[in-house]
Amino acid sequence: MLLRQKWAYAAASAALPFLSRLGWKEYQVAAVRCFMQDFAEAYLGRKPCIFTSAFVPTELVYGLGAVPFLPEAAGGLAASFGLAEASLSACESLWYSPDLCSFHRSGLGAFALGLAPKPSAVIVSSHLCDGGKRTLFDISRRANCPFYILDVPYVYSDGAARWLAGQIESVARALVREVPGTSLRNMTRAIENSNDALAEYQSVCRLRRNVPAPWRGSEALNYVVLFLWSWGSPWLPAFYRCLRNHLQAVVGAKKFPVPEERCRLLWLNLRPYYETRVFRYLEDECQASVAFEEYSFPYWPRFDAQDPFMSLARKMMSNFGWGPATQRLAAIDRMVDEYRASGVIQFAQRGCRQSNGAAAILSDVLRRKGIPFLNLDGDGVDARNASEAQTLTRLGAFLELLERKKGG
Amino acid sequence: MVLTSCSYIPLEIPLALGIPAKRAFFEAPLASCEACLPRDFCPYAKAFIRQHSPEDVLAIAGSCDAMRRVYDVLRHFGYAREVYFVDVPRTSSSDAVTFYAGILREFARYLIRVRDDMHTCSSVCSPGYATDIRDPLFRDHLLATARSLNSLRMELARMFKLLGDGCVSGREAVDVALRVNEILAGETAGEEHKGQLVPGEEAFRACQAIIESVVFRAGGSGRTSEGCENGKALEESQDECDEAHVGDKQFRSAGSATGRKCPGTGVLRRRARVGVSATCLLEPMLVESLEEAGLSVVFIDSCLPFRMFNFSVPGLGTCDSSSNRSDEDARGNADVFSSLALGYLRKPPCPRVFAGYARIEHLKRLVASSGAQGLVYFAPKFCDLAYYDFAELKQALGETGNLPMILIEGEYGSGRAGQTLTRAIAFKEMLEGRSSFGEIG
Numbered sequence: 001m002l003l004r005q006k007w008a009y010a011a012a013s014a015a016l017p018f019l020s021r022l023g024w025k026e027y028q029v030a031a032v033r034c035f036m037q038d039f040a041e042a043y044l045g046r047k048p049c050i051f052t053s054a055f056v057p058t059e060l061v062y063g064l065g066a067v068p069f070l071p072e073a074a075g076g077l078a079a080s081f082g083l084a085e086a087s088l089s090a091c092e093s094l095w096y097s098p099d100l101c102s103f104h105r106s107g108l109g110a111f112a113l114g115l116a117p118k119p120s121a122v123i124v125s126s127h128l129c130d131g132g133k134r135t136l137f138d139i140s141r142r143a144n145c146p147f148y149i150l151d152v153p154y155v156y157s158d159g160a161a162r163w164l165a166g167q168i169e170s171v172a173r174a175l176v177r178e179v180p181g182t183s184l185r186n187m188t189r190a191i192e193n194s195n196d197a198l199a200e201y202q203s204v205c206r207l208r209r210n211v212p213a214p215w216r217g218s219e220a221l222n223y224v225v226l227f228l229w230s231w232g233s234p235w236l237p238a239f240y241r242c243l244r245n246h247l248q249a250v251v252g253a254k255k256f257p258v259p260e261e262r263c264r265l266l267w268l269n270l271r272p273y274y275e276t277r278v279f280r281y282l283e284d285e286c287q288a289s290v291a292f293e294e295y296s297f298p299y300w301p302r303f304d305a306q307d308p309f310m311s312l313a314r315k316m317m318s319n320f321g322w323g324p325a326t327q328r329l330a331a332i333d334r335m336v337d338e339y340r341a342s343g344v345i346q347f348a349q350r351g352c353r354q355s356n357g358a359a360a361i362l363s364d365v366l367r368r369k370g371i372p373f374l375n376l377d378g379d380g381v382d383a384r385n386a387s388e389a390q391t392l393t394r395l396g397a398f399l400e401l402l403e404r405k406k407g408g
Numbered sequence: 409m410v411l412t413s414c415s416y417i418p419l420e421i422p423l424a425l426g427i428p429a430k431r432a433f434f435e436a437p438l439a440s441c442e443a444c445l446p447r448d449f450c451p452y453a454k455a456f457i458r459q460h461s462p463e464d465v466l467a468i469a470g471s472c473d474a475m476r477r478v479y480d481v482l483r484h485f486g487y488a489r490e491v492y493f494v495d496v497p498r499t500s501s502s503d504a505v506t507f508y509a510g511i512l513r514e515f516a517r518y519l520i521r522v523r524d525d526m527h528t529c530s531s532v533c534s535p536g537y538a539t540d541i542r543d544p545l546f547r548d549h550l551l552a553t554a555r556s557l558n559s560l561r562m563e564l565a566r567m568f569k570l571l572g573d574g575c576v577s578g579r580e581a582v583d584v585a586l587r588v589n590e591i592l593a594g595e596t597a598g599e600e601h602k603g604q605l606v607p608g609e610e611a612f613r614a615c616q617a618i619i620e621s622v623v624f625r626a627g628g629s630g631r632t633s634e635g636c637e638n639g640k641a642l643e644e645s646q647d648e649c650d651e652a653h654v655g656d657k658q659f660r661s662a663g664s665a666t667g668r669k670c671p672g673t674g675v676l677r678r679r680a681r682v683g684v685s686a687t688c689l690l691e692p693m694l695v696e697s698l699e700e701a702g703l704s705v706v707f708i709d710s711c712l713p714f715r716m717f718n719f720s721v722p723g724l725g726t727c728d729s730s731s732n733r734s735d736e737d738a739r740g741n742a743d744v745f746s747s748l749a750l751g752y753l754r755k756p757p758c759p760r761v762f763a764g765y766a767r768i769e770h771l772k773r774l775v776a777s778s779g780a781q782g783l784v785y786f787a788p789k790f791c792d793l794a795y796y797d798f799a800e801l802k803q804a805l806g807e808t809g810n811l812p813m814i815l816i817e818g819e820y821g822s823g824r825a826g827q828t829l830t831r832a833i834a835f836k837e838m839l840e841g842r843s844s845f846g847e848i849g
Contacts, residue, residue, distance in 0.1 A: 094799060094803065095798065095799040095802040095803065096795065096796070096799045097787075097795040097798075097799075099448070099789075099790060099795065100792060100795050100796070101792075124762075126498045126762070128473075129473055130472055130473050130792050130793055130796070131792060131796070133762065134793075134796035134797075134800070135796075137762075137800070138799070138800065138803075147764065149498065149499060149762045151497050151498050151499045151504060151762070153495055153497075153507065154470055154476075154493065154495040155493075155495065159507075159510065160507070163503055163504075163506075163507050166503060167503070324479070324480060324483070324493070325477070325480035325484070326480075348446070350448070351448070351792070353446075353449065353450075353472070353473035353474045353477065353790075353792060354473035354476065354477065356446045356448075357445060357446060357449065357473065357474060357476075357477025357478075357480070357481070358477055358480060359446060360443065360444040360445065360481065360485075361444075361480055361481060361484045361485075364484070364485075
């Protein structure tokens with residue numbers, strides 16, 4: 001496999017400068033460069049690779065001098081490279097039901113096929129979805145590597161945060177003992193990197209409030225993988241700086257990707273990562289902007305570098321997807337207002353109980369606020385579970401409703 | 409009435425406060441639940457969506473993604489006046505136990521507030537119950553209730569052990585456990601207990617009588633000794649049970665040659681022996697269907713009923729059988745909440761818990777001790793934890809351990825379906841085939 005070949009990274013690095021000439025933006029090249037660097041370190045075994053579930057703070061991993069790997073996010077990547085069918089099939093042959101979320105199935109299947117790097121350890125959190133923890137337990141069993149769980153209390157209190165901070169610290173110390181090549185020396189640097197990236201990212205978010213939107217939501221949804229994967233890395237602040245510069249230039253030049261912007265949408269949950277017409281239809285044919293996405297919302301406060309473990313605990317516990325649905329509703333309410341969304345679409349990922357289970361509540365709350373809501377059934381990875389024609393029909397009807405509402 | 413959603417929520421707390429309580433088992437989801445929860449949701453979770461009585465308190469644990477959303481839906485749409493989230497940890501380290509003890513204290517404070525509010529408009533509360541968790545009276549009540557439930561659990565464990573010996577049918581064991589659950593809620597304790605909202609000693613005695621009658625019919629010995637150190641009680645009772653059934657085992661080996669029936673039951677000795685595992689069995693019908701197919705169910709690893717009762721709360725001190733008061737020498741001023749947290753978090757792990765290989769090892773032990781020849785895994789449709797659990801067990805027990813396993817997915821009522829019976833018969837034939845070719849057994 002190419003990812004395990006040293007020469008492949010050398011060749012890709014040499015090719016990077018040519019991407020700009022092919023019309024790639026600076027932030028896009030920066031993202032490729034950054035991911036390539038992490039992948040090289042993980043696949044070539046230059047640094048310990050720690051697998052985590054999606055909401056384990058990656059600052060912890062970078063802080064230990066390791067690189068993270070998120071199989072469920074990699075599941076989305078596998079879909080975008082056309083590898084989903086093989087990985088899903090591999091997972092099903094391990095007795096996992098096709099009714100489970102395809103992001104988790106694809107991540108596990110990719111590992112079983114040997115497409116993932118070798119993990120030095122696995123850390124999961126009890127956050128949000130049940131799937132990540134169980135598939136990662138299976139991975140740790142197959143890789144015969146240490147498995148750690150962070151048990152996240154449901155409701156914030158000082159005592160609960162202290163308990164979680166204690167768990168994070170114990171896991172960090174255990175990893176230093178168990179995994180050669182890790183140490184706590186990088187922790188302060190990782191925390192500072194994260195704070196720097198957050199400052200840049202907040203500028204990006206402010207720019208995205210512009211009407212019309214300066215960035216395609218379809219592309220922003222691709223970068224959710226970075227948002228989940230890279231906090232604490234040395235290259236994330238630079239990436240967000242490039243992105244901020246790009247958005248500033250777009251706003252300044254008024255060259256908006258969806259120039260007519262007939263309506264602005266807030267997108268909840270993820271998107272289909274395989275080839276689909278959905279966003280071309282939405283953004284180009286219907287001139288509807290996805291102004292912002294739920295999974296790009298920066299929800300945590302700045303870290304205190306003097307108290308890294310408590311800072312990470314606070315980050316985990318301030319995730320609005322955890323805790324009672326009222327927290328998620330409050331965050332969505334804020335996003336609707338800040339990004340001036342005229343409608344909300346929840347991509348109802350098949351098998352995602354934690355998100356889809358709140359659809360009726362979302363619909364009720366948004367209706368009272370006067371914001372139309374569409375619960376759009378689909379599957380982000382498993383194209384067998386999606387019907388493109390039906391999706392386009394539902395989107396078309398929803399956009400008509402928004403148009404009519406706008407017209408009064 | 410307190411209705412709990414999870415076997416990790418101690419019934420001891422509401423019962424000690426004079427509030428009837430039980431693990432909630434409903435018949436089936438109402439059709440109207442689909443207006444507020446997705447169709448592809450676990451049927452047990454959906455069954456919680458109904459109009460509850462204003463006097464019901466729903467205690468929902470964060471067992472899984474689905475139950476967390478059920479909590480939100482119940483609150484948002486006002487299906488129940490009182491809904492409380494019990495934050496049950498997924499781990500059982502000493503810090504998790506300390507955390508959970510704090511959660512249980514909060515739960516008790518909440519129940520006191522609710523009870524006292526309701527007391528103003530109804531007669532839910534019996535007089536003589538504590539109004540503060542620091543009140544020594546409350547501690548005494550909690551200790552006494554925990555000890556009584558420990559005794560009940562011991563009795564039930566003895567009965568479950570007989571199930572492993574093939575003397576009690578699986579259906580019978582589930583029914584008894586369900587009746588005990590109902591009696592704790594003061595619902596079906598029999599005519600003499602009707603209207604008794606608070607399950608006191610009478611109710612506990614009624615539960616014990618039901619269990620004893622089954623044990624007696626199955627040819628088991630009398631009751632186990634009371635008032636022992638409860639942390640060890642379960643194991644001791646199980647050992648005692650082993651000794652008490654030597655004669656019964658001899659009977660079995662004699663009977664097995666002729667296919668004789670065990671006294672008091674309809675269970676044939678030569679049936680293929682299977683264990684049942686599930687996240688939640690939903691209803692007893694599946695077990696009945698397996699037995700109807702000619703399989704002998706030797707254990708039921710599900711929160712209906714085994715995981716509700718097959719453990720003991722440790723560290724409650726010795727008890728004086730006449731007054732049930734604590735032996736202060738044994739533990740001093742014991743923190744009963746910590747004991748409850750410890751006992752519940754360290755009971756045999758269910759699929760929601762993260763205990764590494766502990767669940768797999770637990771199932772291996774159950775299979776080995778019961779002599780199960782196969783495992784029937786029941787997954788409520790769209791129950792993610794069951795799907796993951798099955799895959800883990802299938803790989804660990806099925807592929808590595810060569811234990812035949814079958815996955816039966818279903819909703820409420822699927823135990824009655826002909827398809828389930830057909831699959832159970834096919835599984836039985838496969839087990840018999842393996843047995844006759846000397847592959848197992």
